[in-house]
Amino acid sequence: MSNIWKTKPLGAYEADMKKSELKRVLGKWSLTAIGIGAIIGGGIFVLTGTGAYYHAGPALALSFVVAGIACIFAALCYAEFAALLPVEGSAYAYAYGTVGEVFAWLIGWGLVLEYAMGSMTVAVSWSGYFNKFLKIINVELPYYLTNDFATAKQYAVAHGLTEPNFAFNLPAFIIVLIVTSILVKGTKEAAGANNMIVILKTSVVVFVIVVGALFINMDNLTPFIPDEKMILQSDGKMGAAYGFNGIIAGAAAVFFAYIGFDAVSTQAAEAKNPRKDIPFAIITSLLVCTALYILMSLVLTGMMSYKDFGSVPDALTAPVAVAFEKATGMNWAVILITVAATIGLISVLLVMMLGQSRIFLGMAKDGLLPKMFKEIHPVRKTPYKNTILLGLIVATVAALTPISTLVHMCSFGTLFAFTMVCFAVWLLRVKKPELKRGFKTPMLPVVASLGILINIYLIINLEPSAIYMAIGWLALGLLIYFLYGRRNSVLNKGGYDEFIEK
Known part of the structure; x- marks a missing residue:
């Protein structure tokens, strides 16, 4: 049992970097675009309301501001680790080299909640905006083909329709498969597509801020912090x-x-x-x-009263x-x-799935996941098998889950x-x-202290049901670790013994 606390020697990371089969094709601005591409998406376009x-x-x-501060603390810590251990695997790799194997596994398993479920969330959000676009051009898909079963049932009851016997979010399913095919094709191609989309959606965000600011009604911003009260939340409570x-609660x-x-x-392995x-x-x-986000939220709540977001259709x-x-x-706007x-949500989905596949790659290299997760395509130089499997899982769950x-x-x-x-x-x-840190x-x-405290505080403010399900997910991860990973x-098989300092 003491082996579960062993750390991966830092020399092993250096060796991994030297023999990596991934192509180093990403410069600092492509990397920055990947960050912006992942951040600007479903959150700002959906969660503001x-x-x-x-x-x-x-x-x-x-x-x-509160959520951004929490992220900045974590971002500074990420930056130090990324400069010290520039390998795929993100927080999983960092924990493996410092805290121990079982902690690294838990973080890697927890990152599935971030990246894989984040991908599913974005896919469902994309489906919602895609359907709104179709309505603009007078095309409307059946509601049972654009929602999961639970949501479709609620929609039928709300609109006096016959409750469906079947429902499947077809647009969400299809967009995930399209993004998967782009990722299998190659990182450079994926980054190129992402760069173009980032320019488009960032330009639109700036457009909304600048033009929307001209239509702000100060009455909508008064009082800026309304008195506390009890209201019916989205979960029906x-x-x-x-x-x-x-x-x-809003920050969470x-x-x-x-x-x-x-x-x-x-x-990092492709930078x-x-x-x-x-x-x-x-x-x-993160700073950009x-x-x-701060400017856009001020403009939106200035253009439209926060009270109206719950009563106006689609708000x-x-x-x-x-x-x-x-x-x-402005209908054209x-x-x-x-x-x-x-279009912008596609780049978020692309980056989320790209990140998850690289975390799987890092975990498979360490033997904690089956070998198929680390197999690189001989021509495309991408982890194609784990990307395809991930795509199928994300597509299916996104099509069936609220x-x-x-x-x-x-x-x-x-x-x-x-x-x-x-x-x-x-x-x-x-x-x-004594380690050299870039x-x-x-x-x-x-x-670090503020980052830990704020993040834990935000976890406590999440919906209790989500916390319970996430804890169950981590418990399942521990079971898999002890049955397979360890x-x-x-x-633990001695594969990194040559890198251990004597």
């Missing part, structure tokens, strides 16, 4: 909203909007100069997106488009926003990983202060 209506009101901007507690709810900046660290470019891309992408699922339509009357959101369940479990996995990274980078600084987190004890671990 629910965050304002159910939690914070106009003070949603402060919720984004009464809960506190507004006031300080509403701001914190919109935290999904920040998920993705750590995906940059999963691309041209990972020790310098990964920290730059992580911090730059935080600024855009909770497509708040940006609806607020713009109500405030400006609504079409532009809908198209940009539809989005609310996916969002909160995804946030749990992310916050859990962030907490562990803050702890691990601090631990390694104490255990091995980037050092400033005031580490303060930054027995097949390269570290």
